[in-house]
Amino acid sequence: MGVSGETRAARAASEEPKSLLADVDGAMCPARLVLEHVTSRWAVLILIALRERSYRFSELRRRVGGVSEKMLTQTLQTLERDGFVHRDAKPVIPPRVDYSLTELGEEAARQVWELARWTDARVPAVQEARVRYDEARRETVAGSSQ
Numbered sequence: 001m002g003v004s005g006e007t008r009a010a011r012a013a014s015e016e017p018k019s020l021l022a023d024v025d026g027a028m029c030p031a032r033l034v035l036e037h038v039t040s041r042w043a044v045l046i047l048i049a050l051r052e053r054s055y056r057f058s059e060l061r062r063r064v065g066g067v068s069e070k071m072l073t074q075t076l077q078t079l080e081r082d083g084f085v086h087r088d089a090k091p092v093i094p095p096r097v098d099y100s101l102t103e104l105g106e107e108a109a110r111q112v113w114e115l116a117r118w119t120d121a122r123v124p125a126v127q128e129a130r131v132r133y134d135e136a137r138r139e140t141v142a143g144s145s146q
Contacts (some may be wrong), residue, residue, distance in 0.1 A: 037082055038108050042067050042075040047084065047101070047109040048116060054088075054100035084108050 026032065037043060042064065049055065049063045061072050076099060079085040084105035090096040101109055 034082060037078050038084070038112065040075065040078075042071055043079060044112045044116065046072075046075055046079065047105065047112050050085065050099060050101045050105065051109045051113060054098045056096065056098055060099060079105070 038047070045064045045067070046060065049060060055063060057072070057076075060076075061067060061069065064072070067075075076085055076087070080087050083102055086100050086102050086105075088098045088100065090098070
């Protein structure tokens with residue numbers, strides 16, 4: 001007999017460190033803000049790109065793809081402020097700025113890389129779930145309109 005979703009969730013929750021669960025649930029928790037920064041749409045892609053090597057701003061923008069100059073600037077500043085990214089401005093003409101991961105950034109990048117790999121591997125399962133969901137919704141709507 002299978003384990004219900006509620007039972008699985010309860011078991012998984014009991015296996016997690018209590019302090020983490022209690023902290024990230026709080027609206028004012030500092031860990032929650034860091035989690036939001038690291039897992040934002042652009043931060044994940046920036047951290048993964050910087051795992052390869054350091055990049056200049058324009059190179060990083062091309063590497064990430066689809067990010068506006070404004071969003072790249074804001075995300076890099078947030079990641080730098082949080083200690084994940086190092087900004088190296090060289091006093092040359094024209095100015096040269098390189099971005100790389102700090103030790104903390106390398107650790108965070110490894111974690112989001114693993115999540116990205118898992119996500120890529122599970123896309124077929126997600127697509128199947130979406131099809132089942134959409135079919136069930138259509139049946140519900142069709143049944144209620146009769």
